[in-house]
Amino acid sequence: MHQLTLADISKALASKQFSARELTTHLLARIEQLDPQLNSFITVSKESALQQADAADEQRSSGINTPLLGLPIAHKDLFCTEGVRTSCASKTLDNFIAPYSATVVDKLSKAGCISLGKLNMDEFAMGSSGETSFYGASKNPWDTQRIPGGSSSGSAVAVAARLVPASTGSDSGGSIRQPAAFTGLTGIKPTYGRISRWGMTAYASSFDQAGFLAHNAEDCALLLQATAGFDERDSTSAQQPVDDYSAALSLPLQGLRIGLPKEYFSSDLDSRIGDVVSQSIEQLKQLGASFVDISLPSLPHAVPAYYVIASAEASTNLARFDGVRFGHRCENPQSLEDLYLRSRDEAFGKEVKRRIMIGTYALSTGYYDAYYLKAQKIRRLIKNDFVSAFKDVDLILGPTTPNLPWLIGSKIDDPVAAYLEDIYTVPANLAGIPGLSMPAGMIDGLPVGVQLLAPYFQEARLLQVAHQFQQHTDWHARTPAGF
Amino acid sequence: MQWETVIGLEIHAQLATNTKIFSGSATAFGAEPNTQASLIDLAMPGTLPVLNAEAVRMACMFGLAVDAHIAEHNIFARKNYFYPDLPKGYQTSQMDDPIVGLGHLDIALEDGSIKRVGITRAHLEEDAGKSLHEDFSGMTGIDLNRAGTPLLEIVSEPELSNAKEAVAYAKAIHTLVRYLNICDGNMAEGSFRCDCNVSVRPKGQSELGTRTEIKNVNSFRFIERAINHEIQRQIELIEDGGKVIQETRLYDPNKDETRSMRSKEEANDYRYFPCPDLLPVHIPKEMLAQLRTELPELPTQKRERFEKDFGLSTYDASVLSASREMADYFEAVEKICQDAKLATNWVMGELSSLLNKENLDITQSPVSAQQLGGMLMRIKDNTISGKIAKMVFEAMAAGEGDADQIIEQRGLKQVTDSGAIEAMLDEVLAANAEQVEQYRASDENKRGKMFGFFVGQAMRASKGKANPQQVNELLKQKLDQ
Amino acid sequence: MALERCDVEKLAHLARLGLDDAQIDSSTTSLNAAINMINAMQAVNTDGIAPLANPLEANQRLRPDTVTESNHRDDYQALAPAVENGLYLVPKVID
């Protein structure tokens, strides 16, 4: 049962091969048995999951057959879930029971999805390894010595290890695509504003975008269909019609022009990953796509620009964690000053403090123009690069990451080295365009991801190409040994 | 040394919206603590702001009323600082691109002259909550009901040259926002608050002196006193060889002094940057054109019309146009009695002192405009004298009915029958024969005062009802016989 | 443009992070490393380029001025570390 995709489960539930309760019970048992070695869940919602499963089964038996009814998922722990702890993997919110639910959570729950619980992540989504969590690092099921990527680390691990068939994640600089690549999953980051940010704890507001990690494009399409769309509670939510994603999957690739930016194939790239990308290009050519070389000249500046803007936004987004209305408060504060200083020092981890400091610096008097404003101008250059590239091509393809997942602990003392690992993912967030990572090969027993980028709101095109690719390859169906 | 003062005001006007600027919470005053603090107002993780259309409309109305440039695109920024009444750790405000740009307002000064004061800008922002310092087991209590209430911060150019001008300007803004119905102007409830920037320089010097900012002065009287104290303090400081430091000060009305707010004095770096949760606010030209048609007659226009159409002095016209309600009242009275001078005298005289004494607003006046206008008609047609009118007015204020009823019931109708008046005068003169003798024996320059005595006796005898003009004429005839 | 220890102390205070001496030391090192990486962008020519704050470059949507929120004080204050009489409590604020 745990090997099934969402689409498989949907069919199985409809044809009564098993009930939602049976499936949920099975998955909860797997979580209990296997997660201690993986650390992908922060909170397992056993009771409420079973209740939701029963409710779904009841609806089924009363003749309701909506596609998501009874499908188990789990949420990254930065999505607010009413009545359930929402910690953002931070000591700050270790005791925070969310008083409301995020739009994404709400929509999926209304569509009939069962939430098995809340998934581990880098603290406040700051990190690309899963190691910055207050609850400890999640382990990559392909090699538990290695990181699964981040910040949606638990979201990737739980799905890769077949503890849950799909999960929500968020991607501000690659936080869905990179862990998807490192764990052999399909991960989609929609266009900025495609899915409401209401209820998703902010890290970097102008980058944050909710998305999904699943086994294939078909499942991503199901989840995106249920969650995309305008939300009046989010000013940055897009008022753009939602495409029929599932219908787009079966369209042929004939005539599709895909751009290969030379900046994605520089010397930074592990040549073995380059080979995997080349093989996937060959595969897509056979399916009718054509490829052209393009250039995105401002791309090399994406990482610094991203870290400046994201840290600036984060530094003020996290000012609300002051120990007054919710969250961690230090013992016996002696003064207001003491309350702030100690509560925040005690509650935030190293990486969060580091980015708050960088962001505070970038916005401070005398440095604003040289850092924040400069970065915003580079952001424009990067957007312009994509906009003009998409005048010639329908999609862009490249590697998702320059390297394979590294050993846990190996980069913890060199944050800058870890930042630079995001070079291929942050440009999409700077421009706000949608991106997807799909499994396209294996190196030394570790999965490798290929990334697709599309023009604004062309998620359907990403899903179509990934789906067609997955009809002719089986990388997405591979399971790590022992799971 | 001769000193010159430069003052600029920053006024925070709470906009009279139903809901907060970024959330659907009510803004009603006086609710139980934290019952009007929603998820958004509490800055719960994951919450986001959406801008209130009404706040934008109100800011535009103000901008149009002060002839300002209204930015086609204006931007919200975050002003970052930690304070317990500021839940997000930043105030969402406007910095580089405010909604209302450069404008101006003409104000009437006490000497009757008009001064044009520049308005640098006006921007939208959210209010903070309130800290309650009563003792809660040695702690401060925080009420966030007010957090997120929309404010329009109106910044003047440093063009005011003394405390009286500053007050006149503040009053003119107060009048304007109430005319526009965008702020209730209630200073006691904090709906209209004033920060005063004050500096002094030797007369003739062109560059400005170092300024201090007196925060949150909440009455016109305090504005005047706080500024005057601050001017005095700065001059004395400089004359004693000291230096004014740029700082925020607080006016203490109990001690009647300003003092430094040292706790807020630490080097603040607000790290303004565009709020990534909000997009640029677009004000379409068509919207402004539409709003322009909805502008009411403004205080300045009204004052000018009163001067021109009714021949009022600038001072009288500006008092009568100080609020829409006052002006409406005055115009209603004038319309009935068709005598602007008489209406002005009564509205600014008896009526104002009655309202003052009873501490009432014009809208709560116990004498309606119809009643007052009706009474003035009776003065004009000689039914009653001005003196009797005061009695009638008091009776109307006491709720005894309209002027005609009171005149009728109390028999206050003026006597104009000259036969009756003559008979009454004869009696008065007969009863005061001795004084009549003395009068007739006196020379012209002493007679004036004595004549007054006879008038007084005559009016008393008629219980004030005899037409005073007739009494005068007939009495003169009789005494000069 | 390397940061000195005292600069880092100032930043930590602006951000209300009560870092101890060891944290200030390690932050100074790691912040300088990050700034060093970030400084690469100074070489980019951005003359005449307008900053981009939001990728979609849309306009702000306006909300009708109707009350949509009701009182949930007790639920919300259940999350607070210290409350009394409906007020959030903090150590005495001195103006």
Ligand SMILES: [Mg+2]
């Ligand atoms: Mg100000």
Ligand SMILES: [Zn+2]
């Ligand atoms: Zn202000």
